Amino acid sequence: MIQSDLFQTDRETPWQDVGQGVQRQVYGYDDRLMLVKARFEKGAEGTLHEHHHSQATYVASGSFEVTIGDQKKVVAAGDGFYVPPHVLHGCVCLEAGILVDVFSPHREDFL
Incomplete structure (x- = not known):
């Protein structure tokens, strides 16, 4: 079984540049x-x-303008959304911001 450290801090968790104006912290x-x-x-x-x-x-x-399947909606701070497995989705950032994602199972490609 893989597992992260028990605690993560913003200062010590590195940002990964994924290109095109997007960065992520795992x-x-x-x-x-x-x-x-x-x-x-x-x-x-x-x-x-x-x-x-x-x-x-x-x-x-x-x-963000978020597309999930054939639906499109603008979401802002305090909002959320759910993406089922194998559903086409994406977003366009309308005002600089941060999304907090939870994935199940873990994203092997992010490690």
Whole structure:
């Protein structure tokens, strides 16, 4: 079983540059769960994609136009959304901000 350290701090958790104005920090995880913080510059995109993970996302700051399947909605700080497995989804950052993602199982490609 893989597992992160028990505690993560903002200062000690490195930001990974994933390009196109998006960075992420990987927080706690094990085989079944992963918490990730993603920082977007205004205009940055989370390009449309799909994966086998369930995903729940909390909008910590900023605003985003989010597409999930055939639905599109603008979400802002304090909002959230859910993405079922294998559903095409993505976002466009309208106002610089941070998304907090939870994935189940963990995202092997983020480690």
